[in-house]
Amino acid sequence: MAGEIPTGGAIASLGRQVHRAAVRVRGERELRYVPADPEHEDRKLAGQPAEAYAGTETYGIDENGNFLGTEQDWARLEAQYAWIEEFFVNHVGPDPADFDPTIEAMRRVELALHDKDADVSPVDDPHARAERSLGNWWGGAASTFYNDFFVPIPNVVRHQAVIARTLHLAMIANRDIFAEARKDLKKIGDAAVESIEAVGRGGGSGDLSLLLGVVAAVTTLAASAATMGAAAPAVVNAWTLVAGISSAGSLAAAEFAPPKERELTAGSVDEVLARMVDMVLEDVEDIDQSEREIVRVLRDDLDVLTADVESFLPRQPNRPAPSGGFQPPA
Secondary structure (H helix, E strand, C coil), X not given: CCCCCCCHHHHHHHHHHHHHHHHHHHHHHHCCCCCCCCCCCCHHHCCCEHHHHCCCCCCCECCCCEECCCHHHHHHXXXXXXXXXXXXXXXXXXXXXXXXXXXXXXXXXXXXXXXXXXXXXXXXXXXXXXXXXXXXXXXXXXXXXXXXXXXXXHHHHHHHHHHHHHHHHHHHHHHHHHHHHHXXXXXXXXXXXXXXXXXXXXXXXXXXXXXXXXXXXXXXXECCHHHHCCCCCHHHHHCEEEEEHHHHHHXXXXXXXXXXXXXECCCCHHHHHHHHHHHHHHHHHHHHXXXXXXXXXXXXXXXXXXXXXXXXXXXXXXXXXXXXXXXXXX
């Protein structure tokens, strides 16, 4: 995955940055409060009668004729925007690193069944040795065992590897959704701060265009020799893989959707914040849609498996049931 994934702490810190910027610009620029900075040269004017400072028109005046920007004014403004920090914390999502142990475990399962790059399976060598031994067995029973039960074993194992690879890549895709969501959240937060600061400079928020990646985190593609290995059995032609962004290097045929372009343009602090919330919630919808796509593909693959389950399990000879009063020993 390209780009650093923000930690939960970094996202919480970003929420505090947006909060501070919103309070300061809303207070100083839009409400014309005396700045809260105790070192500011005009700090002493807050709450003072405006008429005592004739010619000072920089700051707003309350209904009592006093300059705005008292500690109580700023405290109310802080409380008004306190939701911002909680909003960012609530949308951090799961830590993508928490997916890694399960992904690695499934990768090991896949390799234990079939190394797609070398196109070898752990059963290939013992299967070949057993085949040489079976050359001394003749007759109808030998032919039935050889053709119906013995020959399919390598392909059955490769089919099982297809299942493991499917789950492995689906797990990667699921992780990548939340990795991209965190990166999107940081982009949105950074853009919100920049937009608010632009409002503070009196130029509106400008025209900020963001490329957000959740929608591009997942792709699906039909299984083929390029994705499943040179000797992929024919049954997987009906199979579909789910790929994540970080799998793209090993899935040359994968085509990911382009990032979604969104704009954060507004002329006031509250408009910036409203657009910020909309963008985050749109990303949440993209997360849900992406996860539903993974589930849909896995269900389709399950249908392929259940329709041809013998291709995924070694066949076993029928064993006659005991007759008469025979009972196996306890």
